[in-house]
Amino acid sequence: MGRKLPRPEKTRIFTVSNQKGGVGKTTTTVNIAAALAAAGLNVLVIDIDPQGNASTALGIEHHADVDSIYDVLINDVALADVVAQCPDIDKLICAPATIHLAGAEIELVSLVAREQRLRRAIDVYAKTREKNGEERLDYIFIDCPPSLGLLTVNAFCAANEVLIPIQCEYYALEGLSQLLKNIEMIQKHLNADLVVSTILLTMYDGRTNLAAQVAAEVRTHFPDQVLSAVVPRSVRISEAPSYQQTVMTYDPSSSGALSYLEAAAEIAER
Numbered sequence: 617m618g619r620k621l622p623r624p625e626k627t628r629i630f631t632v633s634n635q636k637g638g639v640g641k642t643t644t645t646v647n648i649a650a651a652l653a654a655a656g657l658n659v660l661v662i663d664i665d666p667q668g669n670a671s672t673a674l675g676i677e678h679h680a681d682v683d684s685i686y687d688v689l690i691n692d693v694a695l696a697d698v699v700a701q702c703p704d705i706d707k708l709i710c711a712p713a714t715i716h717l718a719g720a721e722i723e724l725v726s727l728v729a730r731e732q733r734l735r736r737a738i739d740v741y742a743k744t745r746e747k748n749g750e751e752r753l754d755y756i757f758i759d760c761p762p763s764l765g766l767l768t769v770n771a772f773c774a775a776n777e778v779l780i781p782i783q784c785e786y787y788a789l790e791g792l793s794q795l796l797k798n799i800e801m802i803q804k805h806l807n808a809d810l811v812v813s814t815i816l817l818t819m820y821d822g823r824t825n826l827a828a829q830v831a832a833e834v835r836t837h838f839p840d841q842v843l844s845a846v847v848p849r850s851v852r853i854s855e856a857p858s859y860q861q862t863v864m865t866y867d868p869s870s871s872g873a874l875s876y877l878e879a880a881a882e883i884a885e886r
C-alpha cells in the first residue's frame with residue numbers, strides 16, 4: 617500500500633464480467649478499485665448488480681430508499697447525484713445498486729437507447745466533474761451481475777475494457793466461449809472500441825493440481841490478457857465484506873490483499 621501508480625492518459629473504464637456466478641467479480645472489482653485509489657488514483661465503482669454486493673463491500677448505503685444506479689438508468693437521475701464516498705478510502709467513490717435494479721432488466725426494454733444509458737450517464741458525469749473543477753476520474757469499474765442481460769450490455773457499451781475473473785476450477789472455461797461470443801456481438805454492433813484486456817485468475821488453491829491445470833490452460837489460450845498476479849483462496853478475502861470493507865483495509869498485509877495490489881499495479885502499468 618502507498619505505492620504510487622501512473623495515471624492513465626484518459627479515464628479507463630472496465631467492465632468486470634463473467635456470466636458464471638460466484639467467480640470473484642465483485643471481490644475483484646472492489647479490491648482492485650481500492651488498491652488503485654490507495655495509490656492516489658481517482659476511482660469510481662459502479663454497482664449494477666441488484667444484489668448490491670459491491671456497495672456492501674465498500675460500506676455504501678444501498679437500502680431501497682437510496683437513490684441508486686437504478687434511478688440513473690431508468691429515471692434519468694444524474695450519476696453525480698447518486699455517487700457516494702467510500703468511508704475507508706479517500707479517492708474511492710461508488711454508485712450503489714439497490715434491489716430496484718432487479719426490475720430494471722425488464723424496464724429497460726421499452727426505453728430509448730436502452731443499451732447506451734450507462735455510457736451516456738458516465739459521459740455527462742465526466743463533464744459535470746470538469747465543470748465543478750473536480751479531478752478527472754482515472755478508473756471506473758463496473759461490477760456486473762452474473763448474467764448477459766441488458767444491465768451487462770449497458771456495462772459493455774459504457775466500457776473500453778473487459779476484465780474477466782476466472783475461478784481456477786473445473787467448469788471455469790465452460791461459459792467463457794459464450795461470454796466471448798457476446799462480447800464479439802457487442803463489438804460488432806454497439807461498441808467497436810471494447811477489448812478484453814485483462815483476465816485475472818481467482819480463488820487459486822495452490823494445493824490442488826486442478827487449479828494449476830486450469831491456470832495453465834487459461835494462460836495458453838490468453839497469453840496476453842492473463843495477469844501474472846494470481847489471487848489465492850483466502851479466508852481474509854471472504855471475511856472482509858462482513859465488516860463492510862475491502863481486504864485492502866481489513867487486512868492489508870494478508871496474501872489476498874497483496875495479490876490484489878499486485879494485480880492493480882500490473883493493470884496500471886500496462
Ligand SMILES: Nc1ncnc2c1ncn2[C@@H]1O[C@H](COP(=O)(O)OP(=O)(O)OP(=O)(O)O)[C@@H](O)[C@H]1O
Binds near residue numbers: 643761820850
Ligand atoms: N480469493 C478468494 N478467497 C476466498 N473466498 C473468496 C475469494 N474471492 C471471492 N471469495 C468469496 O466467494 C464468494 C463469491 O465471490 P464474489 O461475490 O466476488 O463473486 P461474484 O462473481 O461477484 O458473484 P456473483 O456472480 O453472485 O455476483 C464470496 O463469498 C466471496 O467472499
Ligand SMILES: [Mg+2]
Binds near residue numbers: 669761
Ligand atoms: Mg458479484
